Amino acid sequence: MQLASVATPTRPTQQANERGGEPVKQPVDIFNPTEEHRHLRETARKFGESVLGPQASKRDLEESFDPGLFARFGSELGLFGLTVSADHGGVGLDSTAAVIVHEEFSRFDPATTLSYLAHEVLFVNNFYHSADAAQRDRYLDKVLSGEWIAGMAMTEPEAGTDVLGMRTTAQRKGDRYVMNGTKQFITNGPYGRVFLVYARTGPGRRDISSFVVESGFKGFSVGKKETKMGMRGSPTSCLVFEDMEVPEENRIGAEGGALVHMMRNLEIERLTLAAQSVGIALRCCEEMTRYATQQRKAFGKRLIEFGQIQQMVAESHAHTMAARALVYTVAQSISPGRRESLGAASAKLVATGVGERVARAAIQVFGGYGYLRDYPVERMLRDAILLSIGGGTNEAMQKNISGDLSDMYG
Amino acid sequence: MKVLVPLKRVADPDNANKVKVTADGKKVETTGLEWKPNPFDEYAVETALRLTEDGTKPKTRAGEVVVVTFGPKECEITLRAMLATGADRAIRVEAEDDQLDGWLVARALKKLVEQEKPDLVLLGKQAVDGDTNQVGQILAELLGWPMATSAAMIKEDGEALLVGREVDGGVINLKVRLPAVVTVDLRIVAPASVYSKLTKADFKYNEGVRFAPLPAIMQAKKKPMAVLKLADLATDTALRIQYPRFEPPKGRAAGKKVKDVAELVDKLKNEAKVL
């Protein structure tokens, strides 16, 4: 199978007849379970290749973000609200659809894809499944059209993995809350009009509530844009709340109910981040294979004829196939009503490791050229590393997997 | 305006080097290659959509685009991709690829045109598999309609189309009265190449073929897809074009290195005889 193909090409009956045997059964295509998924992949692939790809390196070098391009995800492609029901202006698709878009976009531009993820998965998916009808009425249209860019703020300067260690507070005052604190590393921070913010509303460690915060609220400010190793086309900054007033109707769900929202969203977040790693790995496999088979010769031979190069190319290909199969398999069992924390953590742990290793191998196959900004593989490695940190570090995944396993066996 | 766009799928043109000829030379082997819409046919669909809308409001249709293909059931994926891109209706004429040639397809299309009564039949200038470049021309002849081939520019002008054809050394501008047959070339999907009477002259499209938006992908199955039998459109289905044998093209011979310009000129003059 060619990893890069849109659909696994099959003409089984014809092949079987030519051999004079029984018709081979059409294999289940977990990567494109329906024709709609396949058309979605084609749209994402074409847009990635012809629109995201050509400028990705420029955005990386300049550390710039293009809001006009971002808006096209909504206005032109209708890619916001994949998991929002069609009755509410969304698409009504599933986790597999989300995985497809993140994988295809990441083959060309992982950074812009991360900004898409922060909007679509961290905000829209979470907000939609947790908000009430009035809140949906007020915000859903604007984020589904892409008119407003959104994000999610959980991490703080002194609390990342240790989420419950967060210190931002929201104190009730009549029909509003007064919020104080700082959120760190917030994707889309400098461009977002609306954020889902977690803040403490009581003395207990779990007394955390979710709020919709608009950048126009008095007391809201954005810190300086961070300078990053990778994912440079995705703007990151801290958000500062100083006596910021948040109307009560902007609290999502019950007071102290945020952990439910966090948990419910966690798996699709991990899965789509894993899908980004798969996209990076696919691209790097393609680049290194083409380079080794078609472009570079040494000692009068093509690179692919050297055993050590074969090892890098073959292992990259095999590990990418394995990670991809895991991610798509887990995708089938994750929906708002169904959780699979062990699967999602495993998918993220495996795929992010593969993404990093395959990007690194690609650089090695390219030799000195792989180290230059002229080729995409060094950018892919810098981008890949973030995926082992953001949305829960790989150590956190190991901790969760071990926790789940010890519950099952203990 | 009502536009009929006949189209076909081809074995992935980006991987044309993987196309093999079977050992007996009887067939072109495309197993393992993905089917893709013929690129020129995609340009024809994009052109048809541009001619049936106001470029500033592409979600409101102002005309009808009917896509038609000849082939087995799996070709419906290609048709639905076009419905998702914006076409309004699809027709599949049941046939196997090896039961078809350009002459038969053109005759069947003539019958279909008589039934559908489009104002315009838009085709790709050629399919990138056989590269025969003939269906549009035969169809126009059979219909007795005006024709323009390899269009790079089309502007709607009352009951006619202004068509720009790129030829060696310039552009030929033609005015064709509708109904007509037009085949399109690559440049037709440039930003300022197609204008319906609704689209303002200063409007610019995005370069290339538009993307199928996800909401339209989800709606595509709800758009009408008719299935016809080849025999309903053509009584004589015997093939005129026979392919006795296929051979892969010869590999290119290695080039020659020259020391300087003088030697190059000499070789071009005396060996290649092109100067």
Ligand SMILES: Cc1cc2nc3c(=O)[nH]c(=O)nc-3n(C[C@H](O)[C@H](O)[C@H](O)COP(=O)(O)OP(=O)(O)OC[C@H]3O[C@@H](n4cnc5c(N)ncnc54)[C@H](O)[C@@H]3O)c2cc1C
């Ligand atoms: C580019 C970028 C974008 C981001 N976008 C967002 C965003 O949009 N919204 C948001 O809320 N956050 C965002 N983050 C934050 C991200 O989720 C956190 O960085 C991540 O969760 C890790 O937290 P930390 O950085 O505080 O590291 P720490 O939690 O301080 O971890 C430091 C190290 O200690 C390890 N460690 C911590 N606890 C344990 C433990 N119990 N056992 C073993 N090892 C442990 C970690 O794995 C890590 O190796 C983003 C981060 C980056 C870099």
